[in-house]
Amino acid sequence: MHSEFLMGNEAIALGALAAGVNLAAGYPGTPSTEILETIAKRGAADVHVEWSINEKAGLEVAAGAAYSGARALVTMKQVGLNVAADPLMSLEYIGVKGGMVIVVADDPGPISSQTEQDTRTFGMFSKVPVFDPSTVAEAYEMVQEAFAFSEKYHTPVFLRPTTRIDHAYEAIEVKDEAEYEQKEREGFVKDASKWVIFPKLSVRSHAAIEARNAELSKVFSDYPRNKILSGAGQQGSLRKGIASHGVSSMYTRDNLAQDNHLPVLHIATPFPFPEELAVKFLEGLDEVLCIEELDPVIERALLMVCGKYHLPTIIRGKLTGDIQTVGENTVESVGKAIDAFLGQSRPEEKAEAVPPLPVRPPVLCAGCPHRASFLAVKEAMRGQKTIYCGDIGCYTLGNAAPLDMCDTCLCMGAGINIAQGVYHMDPQTKCFAFVGDSTFFAAGITGTVNAFYNQADMTLVVLDNSTTAMTGHQPHPGTGKTIRGEVVEAVSIEKVLRAIGLSVVETVNPLDHAEAVATVKRVASEPGVKAIIFKSPCVVLAKPAARSKVEAEKCIGCQKCIRSLGCPALVLQEGKAFIDETLCTGCTLCESICPVGAIAGGEKL
Numbered sequence: 001m002h003s004e005f006l007m008g009n010e011a012i013a014l015g016a017l018a019a020g021v022n023l024a025a026g027y028p029g030t031p032s033t034e035i036l037e038t039i040a041k042r043g044a045a046d047v048h049v050e051w052s053i054n055e056k057a058g059l060e061v062a063a064g065a066a067y068s069g070a071r072a073l074v075t076m077k078q079v080g081l082n083v084a085a086d087p088l089m090s091l092e093y094i095g096v097k098g099g100m101v102i103v104v105a106d107d108p109g110p111i112s113s114q115t116e117q118d119t120r121t122f123g124m125f126s127k128v129p130v131f132d133p134s135t136v137a138e139a140y141e142m143v144q145e146a147f148a149f150s151e152k153y154h155t156p157v158f159l160r161p162t163t164r165i166d167h168a169y170e171a172i173e174v175k176d177e178a179e180y181e182q183k184e185r186e187g188f189v190k191d192a193s194k195w196v197i198f199p200k201l202s203v204r205s206h207a208a209i210e211a212r213n214a215e216l217s218k219v220f221s222d223y224p225r226n227k228i229l230s231g232a233g234q235q236g237s238l239r240k241g242i243a244s245h246g247v248s249s250m251y252t253r254d255n256l257a258q259d260n261h262l263p264v265l266h267i268a269t270p271f272p273f274p275e276e277l278a279v280k281f282l283e284g285l286d287e288v289l290c291i292e293e294l295d296p297v298i299e300r301a302l303l304m305v306c307g308k309y310h311l312p313t314i315i316r317g318k319l320t321g322d323i324q325t326v327g328e329n330t331v332e333s334v335g336k337a338i339d340a341f342l343g344q345s346r347p348e349e350k351a352e353a354v355p356p357l358p359v360r361p362p363v364l365c366a367g368c369p370h371r372a373s374f375l376a377v378k379e380a381m382r383g384q385k386t387i388y389c390g391d392i393g394c395y396t397l398g399n400a401a402p403l404d405m406c407d408t409c410l411c412m413g414a415g416i417n418i419a420q421g422v423y424h425m426d427p428q429t430k431c432f433a434f435v436g437d438s439t440f441f442a443a444g445i446t447g448t449v450n451a452f453y454n455q456a457d458m459t460l461v462v463l464d465n466s467t468t469a470m471t472g473h474q475p476h477p478g479t480g481k482t483i484r485g486e487v488v489e490a491v492s493i494e495k496v497l498r499a500i501g502l503s504v505v506e507t508v509n510p511l512d513h514a515e516a517v518a519t520v521k522r523v524a525s526e527p528g529v530k531a532i533i534f535k536s537p538c539v540v541l542a543k544p545a546a547r548s549k550v551e552a553e554k555c556i557g558c559q560k561c562i563r564s565l566g567c568p569a570l571v572l573q574e575g576k577a578f579i580d581e582t583l584c585t586g587c588t589l590c591e592s593i594c595p596v597g598a599i600a601g602g603e604k605l
């Protein structure tokens, strides 16, 4: 063993490696991304690690490995689980031979997601056991225990950290490589009665799952990470206690440092719920406050236990309005809730006055080629009835003023299908769907096939910046690189589109403004499904040396460059445009649109 200062996601990765993981797959998504990146960096060469094209593909690849007796890890963020839901629900019925841990990182807040969904609830829905770590160290240990449980009970299991565990740092004890588990693998053994899902098998499996989860509820009552942190519990005339989980449990303990007479039920496996342990905790208590994030999972479980065992304990939490129903908990919010629960007030701690942070609305980077793409489409379609369906990625930021080029955004790949729906109802509207290169592979191809097959009339715009930019520049099939940096044959988006059947597919550099506008006009006027690939690398990865400059004597102060682009490098100074050299990447877009040619000096990527 040795000590390392690790981020939660790195700890999960090292925990998986210590458990002898043979295959790791996933799709990038904050806050889960660093898990696979760490396995790629620190895993032995015989550990297969991949960025899959989406979460469904990753889960299916991992299932194949687990069918072969290997230990498999899948990683995703909470919305990614929706994509993987279809194979997951069936896989729970089929089961696994090798251990399979599905890490789903939840995002209370949400800090970087479109939903606040709770994977603990998904665990109950899918009947998949859930492990809910509360510290970085626990996440490291728990992923190893989760593999052992998965293998013993032949079921995939969830490990469900939240952002504050994924991105927290802690110095923890980790195993040396020589201590990693090494398992013999039997390989895939043909048995259609086991691996092929049929209704007869499903009925049998369903009964077995229910029995197993009832057993696991008992087993988890003795699992040492589920525990009652004892205290006298007496508060005035009432005996009170607190039930909590994950990082909220740590916030609770922080607040109870001086008042640790309260017993705390710490739940590490919210599903199957450790019922016997809960009964032990509830007996003799008059009131319990459930402190949790996202859904009232523990609160509902305790209410059920009280009903089932005729316990008179009053259960408080989100359902009674004692805990906020949305958003992240904090040490302060938990402290306030505990004070209210105990009917006490504590002296206000005078926080040092901190100046308010400047408001920084999300904006496309200076020189981002997506700005140029949006501008080209906007200019080409001026005066026509249009809808611009956006998608998940940097280009969602095209919704901000002054571009205003994102009319809809639902989930990965949805924009292409939404554009079709609008067209079928309103053929007069010129329908555009914007999708990034990584999203095209993740969820865009099927929508394009649907559009082509069902004879929509729409323009697909692929914003190809040759990376998965928003989550930290991961490679994808179009980049010709794997997660470990191996060079592989790149998949051509243009060839994929032509193979689907699209006859009009044009590729253009969006920073070539005049050409880009002409391309949009030409392509959009074609009938049926057609595509434009705007290809220019992400500026964060490829910064040009030359910057653009405003020649003050030529500038007439019309502000066209500032008002139409929204580039953060462009500001007004003494009535004239001025370019902040520290931000400008010299993309030349403002040079193309200045009516008097007052800007020069940049260099197109």
Ligand code: SF4
Binding pocket: 366, 367, 368, 548, 565, 567, 568, 569, 570, 579, 583, 584, 585, 586, 587, 588, 589, 590, 591, 602
């Ligand atoms: S060249 Fe113009 S548009 Fe491009 S980054 Fe510089 S200021 Fe912004």
Ligand code: SF4
Binding pocket: 550, 554, 555, 556, 557, 558, 559, 560, 561, 562, 576, 577, 593, 594, 595, 596, 597, 598, 599
């Ligand atoms: S568009 Fe040209 S003339 Fe108008 S403010 Fe910008 S630099 Fe000056």
